[in-house]
Amino acid sequence: MRRLHRIPLAEPTEKYLAKRQKEVNAKKQAGTLEVEKEWSSSRKTQKMKDVVQVLRKMMGLRERCVYCLDSHGADIEHFWPKAPFPEKMFRWRNLLLCCTECGRMKSDQFPLEGGRPLLIDPSVEDPWLYLDFDPVTGNLTARFDAVSNAFSPKGERTVDILQLDRREALAAGYLxxxxxxxxxxxxxxxxxxxxxxxxxxxxxxxxxxxxxxxxxxxxxxxxxxxxxxxxxxxxxxxxxxxxxxxxxxxxxxxxx
Ligand SMILES: [Zn+2]
Structure with a gap:
């Protein structure tokens, strides 16, 4: 993983996301929100294609997945999953690019501690504060903190959910x-x-x-x-x- 820096969206794209989020919030309030339907109808629009373009640019020339940096970033990922957290469905800061495998593993899993995610978001924090690398196996593991004498809980949950310590192809890439x-x-x-x-x-x-x-x-x-x-x-x-x-x-x- 690597610390990423979010690129600002063009104003019309930003406005489009804000408008869609407002609609989602209103539908949620009225009890008529269908999360998948709402998302798939927007995915086909030019504005969402623009969003994907910016996400790809954020991920560098290889357009890799934000979590594993090993596979192609195939689709938009909601850091806070859209089904349990529709209020973040069109928030730019919640959108990342990820591969099919990481997306499938993470799915709607999203552990929280005191309302804060126990999952690394490389667009807001340095992943290596929570992770360690094993140069013998190529696996990623949770970082051990000598001060608290414990493994980083955020590192542990991230490794566990994305299975970063048991993916052979991934370990081979890192090695x-x-x-x-x-x-x-x-x-x-x-x-x-x-x-x-x-x-x-x-x-x-x-x-x-x-x-x-x-x-x-x-x-x-x-x-x-x-x-x-x-x-x-x-x-x-x-x-x-x-x-x-x-x-x-x-x-x-x-x-x-
Ligand atoms: Zn991935």
Whole structure:
């Protein structure tokens, strides 16, 4: 997963969503709301196609799923599911792009704690605050917090609902990215023939799964070869970490 930044909609699209939401709210009030019918009638409109375009742009050139970053982002995802929460059905901040598999697993599951979601929304928070990566298996797991001496509840529920610790193809994808990132560092360290900026650019280009967040800010900073990079070349580390944290850090190359 990777922290994403929401792109504002064009004003007419924004107005369209507001109008549809108002209609939904009125129908809900009157007891005549049919959630699926309401949604499918809007999905065919040009304005909703515009919404999908913006979501695709948000997900970068590969248009990947917001949750797994591994499969194609196939359809609009309601972070707060539309059936139990129709009051958020047309709210722009509630719309994401996700793959068929993640969509099927999440479905209407939406755990709350004190009214707040126990599920990571990468468009509002850094997923690596709640997640850890296992460089041996390629699985994503909940992050352990040494202060509270417990695993992150939000991380645990996210991993459980999206089955991020038991999807073979997903783990293979994450491992591939981890190995590519590691190779770049291993090639760099003995010669240092690239500039730190060039190394940062190459890392970002290869980071298909948002792992740099884990490598620079999560426990990945203690894993070789990132640990060596941090200890041996603190200046390069700083430049690469800064570049990886910048909002425009989506990979730019397209790999199929
Ligand atoms: Zn997915």
């Amino acid at each position: 591939k990215t981890w190995k590519r990132l590691g190779s770049l560092i291993r090639d760099y360290l003995p010669t240092r023939s690239q500039t730190p900026q060039q190394l940062a650019k190459n890392l970002i280009e290869e980071d298909e799964h948002g792992l740099l967040g884990w490598c620079f800010d999560g426990s990945g900073q203690n894993e070789p070869p990132f640990r060596e990079l941090r200890e041996q070349t603190p200046e390069t580390w700083k430049i690469c970490a800064g570049a990886a944290r910048c909002p425009q850090n989506e990979p730019v190359s397209v790999r199929q």
